[in-house]
Amino acid sequence: MTTLLEMRDITKEFPGVKALDQVNLAVKGGEIHAICGENGAGKSTLMKVLSGVYPAGSYDGEIHFEGALAQFQGIRDSEDRGIIIIHQELALVPQLSIAENIFLGNETAKAGVINWHEANQRTSALLKKVGLKESPTTLIDSLGVGKQQLVEIAKALSKDVKLLILDEPTAALQEGDSRKLLDLMLELKAQGVTCIIISHKLGEVRYVADTVTVIRDGRSVSTLDAKAGLSEDQIVRDMVGRDMSDRYPARTRRAGEMLMEVEDWNVWHPEHSERQVIKDIAFNVRAGEVVGIAGLMGSGRTELAMSIFGRSYGRGITGTVKLHSKEADVSRVDRAIKAGLAYVTEDRKSLGLILDETIRFNTTLAHLEGVSKGGVLNANAETKVAEDYREALRTRTPSVFQKVGNLSGGNQQKVVLAKWLNTSPEVLILDEPTRGIDVGAKYEIYAIINELSAQGKGVVMISSEMPELLGMSDRIYVMNEGAFVGELSADEANQERIMSLIVNE
Incomplete structure (x- = not known):
């Protein structure tokens, strides 16, 4: 395979910070090339340089694309050459249709009049390519995040893409949607489309990538052949600059006095009053204990946490929350905080x-x-x-x-x-505390959780990552369809037992 893209000695500085320091990247035509690194390593900055967000002249070094020097002054320049980037925060307009979004800024128009018949026909063909059966007139805000990602890819294909860049494409997706997206990348590769994927999920990187470039502290430190038996540990070692034989810091498990008890907790949907979202939940947390809550997407984990924390979700809420065996007033957020509760949301940006x-x-x-x-x-x-x-x-x-x-x-x-x-707080509820962050930063968050438990705090941790729950929790409650269907000690818990409780409930 010939080299499609070469970035040579790219250096990018901001006031007081050198974000990129002589980074080199070579991507072969027809391959899937993964870029891995800790948060803040410079991955997204490098892609912004490539796509023209940071124009030529604002950085040092050279970009060569299809064998010629490229000096992009903006995104339009890079897109005209077939380089399309899909950012982690999707750039779709929710109130417009799929067709309107795909051709936004690139309308199928003549003499200022849009040919909607042509736009819808072309959209149908593009949707078929990415495996979507929706109508071109479907509004974006009626689609789930997984399908919106596929619309973004269809939009890229409408621009005669040669190099498709996906920045954390599966960060907000469920496992099934993630696999569909990765399989689509493999299909596009078979059709001759070259891809760059930025991802923290190393299992996904190994599934799709031909080559992996690791960036650490603004420098490119290694380029690895992913098809030659590359291990996750090797990628992690290059990302963080040290061996991480244990992904979870050691902690002495020492549960103390009863700290929080939730009893007979019931919650109804805030808009559909006939729909019960949380059903007769009861659980407890002891001082110094990390209690995990496992469950599939939509099982009610976040709704449970938010309803306990100042009734931030739901209506018709019944049940009691006790702290130190005394009933606590958690009817409003300020009262929940005063009682000793804190809630770290799964959506930190919004x-x-x-x-x-x-x-x-x-x-x-x-x-x-x-x-x-x-x-x-x-x-x-x-x-x-x-x-x-x-x-x-x-x-x-x-x-x-x-x-x-x-x-x-x-x-x-x-x-x-x-x-x-x-x-x-006395009890800290953590909802997906490591979502969208790299393995090195995850370890630091885990260390903070351990420090809190050592101080006698109670921690409730909701996570979609089973290994994370198993590695950090003293006990795990398993949730399905708004109810707890099992409780496992750290010694009893494994992925198979958790899934068995969910599917056999």
Whole structure:
């Protein structure tokens, strides 16, 4: 195979930060090339350089595409050459149809009049290619995330794509949708489309990739042949710069006194009052204990957590929450916080953080009374609190005045944790605490969870990653269709037993 793309000695600097330092990347035509690295390693920055988001002249080094020097001044330039990037945050307009989205900015028009018949015909052919049976007139907001990803790929195919770049394409997908997307990548490869995939999910990388380039701290450190028996441990070692023989830090399991008890918890859907979402749930958490909640997507795990935390979800809620054997008032978020509960949402970007604000602002947001007097904020106190948590959680940032939207996923998650730790909770509910972050940052989050349990805090951890639950939990409750269908100790639990409880319920 001939080399389709070569990036030579790419260096990109921002004020005070060298994001890329002489990175080299060579992609052969017709291959799937994976780029792996920790959050903040420079993967997305490199792809923004390639696609023209950062135009020629704003970085050092050279890009050669199809054997010729390429100096893209914007996304339109790279797309005209057949380089299409699909970002992790999808760029579709929810209120428009599939056809309207696919040809947005590239309309099938003549003399300013759009030929909708042609647009719909072409859309139908593209949808067939990506395995979708929806009508071209279907609105985007009626589709699940998995199908929206496929629409993005259909949109790329409409532009005569030669190099398709997918940035964390399966981060928000269920396992079945993820496999469909990966299989589609393999089909596109068979049709001659070259792909670059950025992913933290190393099992998926090994499934589709021909070659893997690892980037660490803004440098390309290795290029590996994925078809030559490449192990996940080898990729991880290159990503983090050290051996990680154990993905989960060691912890002494020591459950103490009863901390929280939830009894007879029932929740109905906020809009469909006849639909019961949570059914007679009862569970408990002891001091120093990590309690996992396992279940498939849609089993009600997030709804349970949000309903307990200040009744943030649902209506007609009944049941009791006890802390230290006394009934706690969790009827509103502020009361739940005062009672000693905290909830780290699964959606940190939309619900957990204000991305346009600073680390300092976000860290103190849930406990403003701790940094104010007489209703007036003390800026120095805010800064000290944020600095203390930045140091304690080892958040990688040049300053607490950095906007959190500019941080990597792992560091954003640390800011969310800091925000809730600042409320001094007794029980911390973590909903998908490591979603979308790399193995190195995951290890750091696990270490923080262990530190909390060592301090006698109770931790409830919801996760779709079975190995994570098995590696971190003292006990695991298994949930299906809004009810608990089993409870397993750490010694009893394995993936087979958990799935058996779900399917045989």
